[in-house]
Amino acid sequence: MNIYDIAKEAGVSISTVSRVLNNKGNVNPATREKVEEVLERNHYTPSAIARGMVSKSMRTVAVLTVDIRVPHYARTAYTIERELSHRGYEVTLCNTGGEAEETEKYLRTMLEKKVDGIVLVGSVFNTICQKPEIRKMLCNVPVVLANGKLEMPNSYSVLVDDRYGIALAVNALIEKGHRDIYYVKDMDTVSARLKWDGFVSTLEHAGIAEAKKNVLHTTSDLEGGMRAVRELIQSGRKFSALVCGEDITAAGAVKALLQEGYRVPEDVAVTGYNNSEYARICEPTLTTVDNKPELVAMFSVQLLTSLIEKTDAYSSCTIQPELVEGKTI
Amino acid sequence: MNIYDIAKEAGVSISTVSRVLNNKGNVNPATREKVEEVLERNHYTPSAIARGMVSKSMRTVAVLTVDIRVPHYARTAYTIERELSHRGYEVTLCNTGGEAEETEKYLRTMLEKKVDGIVLVGSVFNTICQKPEIRKMLCNVPVVLANGKLEMPNSYSVLVDDRYGIALAVNALIEKGHRDIYYVKDMDTVSARLKWDGFVSTLEHAGIAEAKKNVLHTTSDLEGGMRAVRELIQSGRKFSALVCGEDITAAGAVKALLQEGYRVPEDVAVTGYNNSEYARICEPTLTTVDNKPELVAMFSVQLLTSLIEKTDAYSSCTIQPELVEGKTI
DNA sequence: TGCTTTTAGAAAAGCCCTTTCATAACAAGA
DNA sequence: TCTTGTTATGAAAGGGCTTTTCTAAAAGCA
Numbered sequence: 001m002n003i004y005d006i007a008k009e010a011g012v013s014i015s016t017v018s019r020v021l022n023n024k025g026n027v028n029p030a031t032r033e034k035v036e037e038v039l040e041r042n043h044y045t046p047s048a049i050a051r052g053m054v055s056k057s058m059r060t061v062a063v064l065t066v067d068i069r070v071p072h073y074a075r076t077a078y079t080i081e082r083e084l085s086h087r088g089y090e091v092t093l094c095n096t097g098g099e100a101e102e103t104e105k106y107l108r109t110m111l112e113k114k115v116d117g118i119v120l121v122g123s124v125f126n127t128i129c130q131k132p133e134i135r136k137m138l139c140n141v142p143v144v145l146a147n148g149k150l151e152m153p154n155s156y157s158v159l160v161d162d163r164y165g166i167a168l169a170v171n172a173l174i175e176k177g178h179r180d181i182y183y184v185k186d187m188d189t190v191s192a193r194l195k196w197d198g199f200v201s202t203l204e205h206a207g208i209a210e211a212k213k214n215v216l217h218t219t220s221d222l223e224g225g226m227r228a229v230r231e232l233i234q235s236g237r238k239f240s241a242l243v244c245g246e247d248i249t250a251a252g253a254v255k256a257l258l259q260e261g262y263r264v265p266e267d268v269a270v271t272g273y274n275n276s277e278y279a280r281i282c283e284p285t286l287t288t289v290d291n292k293p294e295l296v297a298m299f300s301v302q303l304l305t306s307l308i309e310k311t312d313a314y315s316s317c318t319i320q321p322e323l324v325e326g327k328t329i
Numbered sequence: 330m331n332i333y334d335i336a337k338e339a340g341v342s343i344s345t346v347s348r349v350l351n352n353k354g355n356v357n358p359a360t361r362e363k364v365e366e367v368l369e370r371n372h373y374t375p376s377a378i379a380r381g382m383v384s385k386s387m388r389t390v391a392v393l394t395v396d397i398r399v400p401h402y403a404r405t406a407y408t409i410e411r412e413l414s415h416r417g418y419e420v421t422l423c424n425t426g427g428e429a430e431e432t433e434k435y436l437r438t439m440l441e442k443k444v445d446g447i448v449l450v451g452s453v454f455n456t457i458c459q460k461p462e463i464r465k466m467l468c469n470v471p472v473v474l475a476n477g478k479l480e481m482p483n484s485y486s487v488l489v490d491d492r493y494g495i496a497l498a499v500n501a502l503i504e505k506g507h508r509d510i511y512y513v514k515d516m517d518t519v520s521a522r523l524k525w526d527g528f529v530s531t532l533e534h535a536g537i538a539e540a541k542k543n544v545l546h547t548t549s550d551l552e553g554g555m556r557a558v559r560e561l562i563q564s565g566r567k568f569s570a571l572v573c574g575e576d577i578t579a580a581g582a583v584k585a586l587l588q589e590g591y592r593v594p595e596d597v598a599v600t601g602y603n604n605s606e607y608a609r610i611c612e613p614t615l616t617t618v619d620n621k622p623e624l625v626a627m628f629s630v631q632l633l634t635s636l637i638e639k640t641d642a643y644s645s646c647t648i649q650p651e652l653v654e655g656k657t658i
Numbered sequence: 659t660g661c662t663t664t665t666a667g668a669a670a671a672g673c674c675c676t677t678t679c680a681t682a683a684c685a686a687g688a
Numbered sequence: 689t690c691t692t693g694t695t696a697t698g699a700a701a702g703g704g705c706t707t708t709t710c711t712a713a714a715a716g717c718a
Contacts, residue, residue, distance in 0.1 A: 013698045026695050048441040049381045050674030069403045078398045093422040112377040222609050251610045258612050280551050281580045281610050283587050331704050342667045379704035382673045
């Protein structure tokens, strides 16, 4: 059932049907009514593909993320989707696993589908976008990197000041008199490096020089946090506080500490990062840092649509995290 | 840059370019190479829209969910996306909030975009799909309802036996000698009713007749679980175990119990549902029920693609949850 | 040499719209 | 009455590809 069938059945030309469909141009009310009746009767649905053929756009945006199961990405992607939906765009979801190869594969398809824009959610994409073949693919489509910096003419970035975010946590601990503070580091993205940098420089600024050595490398999951704590205990080193790069590792740390008989925060203070549900489930509730994924998402959408619709009001922007007081420091 | 430009530059006809592009028909290796070289040099990307125009398919599947931020849905959607991606489909993500109106809006767009299929993730869609206008929209497109039952010729369903799932938890508690068991109920979807039914019937079967009264209604979040516990304590009723419909409410329950000075599981046993990360973060680790979202997703994709490609091997299927032993019973 | 197969092109149809241009009808002003 | 301006409508082109059919040249084979 296409526009021709409708036109024939209504006894008008396809132009008239199109006018009725799009509320454009002058259509005699009587004619309009007749066409609408036929439209209704046949449950006619115009083909967005054919429309896309003409407009060269399917009103679709690709959201590339690492893994939608990670709450932080889920929150970001959720808000992006909702915002774009309100503006009449659909969202294609891509879980790249943070791998360049998968990213490239998705991008290829997205370019074929002529998406109106692309949002990259996750700090890994900073690294991935260094690859020349990926840069090349991105240079002909509006792109926003949520959390990072993309140096391209057709792109904007939303930056989260994670260096400052970790500094907030570290300073809060220093104020409480902590000196033996360890950092639980789990990844090696741009954002992770900012955090680590924030940790070291804040401590050094406070006159704690050996900060650089106080790092526990682990994986980005509950088990990772637990392992880090157990290793630290085993090592016999003195510690009174743990700054974790993620809520999930912080939750793991608290769990392991409790299991090993430490009291939190009386014996050991812990901070998380992300202000996720994980922080609230943890008992005691985690003191954490809100890096505002919803805000990142809103800005990303704002920037992307201004790129798409060429109404560039903004340029890139930076978001300041906030400390969220829990009961673990 | 379209197929004509390529043909001209390579000194061949568009038919030949098309043959090269689609690996169809006979093309002389030398010609193929020349065409490929031109394709490469110009970074030619065939328009998926134009292809879709011909094939009437954009190789896209819509995944409608309630809210991708809910871990259970995120896990399901993630697996669906990955599986479909392997099979050459893209996924359009729709967060409906479980509202009929939003669902209808999304469906309308999806039908215009001529998606190849639709997966409904969440038990709410059982109710939503009762609405005649939504049924009507769904009857001309392959649909799979993940967790529910859709009575339509072009649809399949994956059923999760949540009745049995809760029965597992209840029976485990009964075996440990618990009699004063309460159910923390948070929603009113088909799945929630199955759980409630499983709770009541299992207890009645064990000779505990007053089971129906042992229900605490609350919201589906951490705070909800905490509130339920506090209200129960306030009420002065005797209780030794709580069966929760969700891990998040169970985590809240545990948190509130600990804060109120109860020991878990010595004083009160708690079970969750979903086998999510929440269960593992909880200290003590929650005893929970695995309702296998990944399996649901795999089956959903299998069923959907068999509907799309009309190779119906399966019909609908049912999944049995499993008890996951933690430390809270 | 004659016949079949391979390779390639030309041309047209089809997919379903939007958009521009042209035309008809009709009312209002000169 | 004739011109001008509106309003309402249709015809046709175009968008980028696939697919099909027909033609024809080149190549392979007996």
